[in-house]
Amino acid sequence: MKQYEMVVGLEVHVQLGTKTKLFCSCPTGAFGAVANTHVCPVCTGQPGVLPVLNRAAVELAFRAALSLECELAEVSIFARKNYFYPDLPKAYQISQYEQPFATRGRLEFALKDGSSKSVGIHRIHMEEDAGKLLHAIGSEELDHSLVDFNRGGTPLIEIVSEPEIRGSEEAYAYLNALKAVLQFAGVSRCDMEKGEMRCDANISVREKGETRFGVRSEIKNLNSFKNVRDALEFEFRRQVEAVEAGQRLIQETRLWDAARQATFSMRSKEEAHDYRYFPDPDLLPLAAEAEWISRVKSGLPEGPVARRSRLIKDFRLSSYDCEVLTSDRALADYFEAAAASSGAESAKTLANLMTTELLGRINAERVEIADVPIAAPHLGRLAALVDKGVLSSKLAKDVFAKMWETRRAAEDLVAELGLSQVSDEGQVKLWVEEAIKANARAAEDVKAGKDRAIGAIVGAVMKLSKGKANPALVNRLIKEALGC
Ligand code: ADP
Ligand code: MG
Ligand code: ZN
Numbered sequence: 001m002k003q004y005e006m007v008v009g010l011e012v013h014v015q016l017g018t019k020t021k022l023f024c025s026c027p028t029g030a031f032g033a034v035a036n037t038h039v040c041p042v043c044t045g046q047p048g049v050l051p052v053l054n055r056a057a058v059e060l061a062f063r064a065a066l067s068l069e070c071e072l073a074e075v076s077i078f079a080r081k082n083y084f085y086p087d088l089p090k091a092y093q094i095s096q097y098e099q100p101f102a103t104r105g106r107l108e109f110a111l112k113d114g115s116s117k118s119v120g121i122h123r124i125h126m127e128e129d130a131g132k133l134l135h136a137i138g139s140e141e142l143d144h145s146l147v148d149f150n151r152g153g154t155p156l157i158e159i160v161s162e163p164e165i166r167g168s169e170e171a172y173a174y175l176n177a178l179k180a181v182l183q184f185a186g187v188s189r190c191d192m193e194k195g196e197m198r199c200d201a202n203i204s205v206r207e208k209g210e211t212r213f214g215v216r217s218e219i220k221n222l223n224s225f226k227n228v229r230d231a232l233e234f235e236f237r238r239q240v241e242a243v244e245a246g247q248r249l250i251q252e253t254r255l256w257d258a259a260r261q262a263t264f265s266m267r268s269k270e271e272a273h274d275y276r277y278f279p280d281p282d283l284l285p286l287a288a289e290a291e292w293i294s295r296v297k298s299g300l301p302e303g304p305v306a307r308r309s310r311l312i313k314d315f316r317l318s319s320y321d322c323e324v325l326t327s328d329r330a331l332a333d334y335f336e337a338a339a340a341s342s343g344a345e346s347a348k349t350l351a352n353l354m355t356t357e358l359l360g361r362i363n364a365e366r367v368e369i370a371d372v373p374i375a376a377p378h379l380g381r382l383a384a385l386v387d388k389g390v391l392s393s394k395l396a397k398d399v400f401a402k403m404w405e406t407r408r409a410a411e412d413l414v415a416e417l418g419l420s421q422v423s424d425e426g427q428v429k430l431w432v433e434e435a436i437k438a439n440a441r442a443a444e445d446v447k448a449g450k451d452r453a454i455g456a457i458v459g460a461v462m463k464l465s466k467g468k469a470n471p472a473l474v475n476r477l478i479k480e481a482l483g484c
Pocket of ligand 3: 040
């Protein structure tokens with residue numbers, strides 16, 4: 001069998017986190033709002049109106065470009081992309097075409113095996129979003145379509161990668177890294193469920209060792225990073241099978257159907273639109289002054305890579321822990337707020353609680369970090385209680401669950417529920433003696449040098465103490481009692 005490789009380039013649309021739209025003062029963030037309540041003559045394309053560029057949007061776009069190490073154009077041009085569709089009242093979208101504001105950047109990220117990968121950013125341009133068509137309301141299919149212009153005119157950037165991604169896992173890692181960079185830079189929240197980040201994937205296949213590219217398809221309708229990964233795997237197999245069968249692939253746009261886990265042809269290149277781009281005569285060329293750019297640059301918050309190195313250094317955590325903690329800016333902020341209460345010496349215990357208990361709950365209950373019922377300082381103090389020996393890690397899990405339910409502080413719950421770990425030698429000795437009596441065979445085995453038999457006795461002590469006996473003390477006292 002011949003060996004094939006996947007060649008992928010991603011086009012990612014990101015909503016800039018401004019309060020108002022790109023060319024008018026209508027509010028953004030219309031997700032879930034009553035249809036057509038966030039509109040004005042500009043974003044609905046009434047005759048005689050003029051667009052005014054939103055300075056805050058330009059600043060966020062430049063932050064994205066600087067975070068992705070792009071070259072910034074001295075002058076960029078807004079262009080009209082013409083097409084007829086009911087979601088576009090002007091019949092053109094204002095975008096950038098021949099002269100985008102940013103080119104030739106790069107994004108570096110870690111792969112699962114620990115190696116690092118760098119993918120070139122071909123270009124970034126600014127554009128406005130279109131409206132949204134509704135073909136159903138709730139579960140009711142309509143016999144006509146409705147249009148909601150709330151989203152029309154929302155500021156976006158499109159980030160186009162070079163075709164340097166070589167597999168579905170790499171694409172997945174690229175998207176996660178891109179999201180982290182943009183979130184840390186305060187460009188966007190990148191909430192895919194709210195449409196704040198959208199991705200189209202271009203993919204072709206070629207024999208390993210071949211330097212020319214194969215014919216690509218562009219996959220649309222990818223609603224999550226997982227969809228991107230699944231669609232690329234499917235499309236890779238489909239293209240390889242076609243090539244092996246001697247078929248000629250055609251350049252086309254395909255739609256991902258998540259329910260059927262397959263892509264379907266939407267249109268071929270011949271059927272593609274001719275957008276008749278031309279510079280928008282209503283907007284001046286955009287020239288960013290060097291002084292303004294350097295101000296934007298110096299105002300950039302710490303990025304995920306720098307943040308990761310700092311956490312490793314300041315808190316002596318593993319690079320794996322820091323990778324997880326910096327996968328999301330809100331999570332990294334939560335960690336640092338919690339660590340301020342736990343003290344740096346309890347950072348490892350805190351990181352463990354976060355990567356297991358906290359993220360476990362967040363994923364199971366699908367809550368945002370901002371809505372976590374446990375305040376960061378409370379979690380920090382829980383970690384400190386574990387490190388002081390007040391709580392075993394088993395009890396810490398129980399207290400964590402109670403904190404999640406009640407929003408109360410760890411110390412209060414420990415006192416109220418009488419949960420603290422028992423480190424009183426006299427009390428633990430009593431439990432140890434009883435446990436040895438009840439496990440005479442295991443005790444003989446331990447005396448005979450079979451160390452592993454101690455587990456049965458430790459287990460019995462834990463049962464007697466309802467999990468509260470200090471495990472280190474239990475082990476020492478059993479060994480003392482058995483004379484080993
Ligand atoms: P278009 O003008 O049709 O949008 P571009 O040349 O701008 O095409 O490329 C769009 C995206 O497709 C980019 O992310 C690029 O990396 C990717 N791409 C281009 N050629 C290929 C190919 N042969 N295989 C996979 N991806 C490709
Ligand atoms: Mg394109
Ligand atoms: Zn408007």
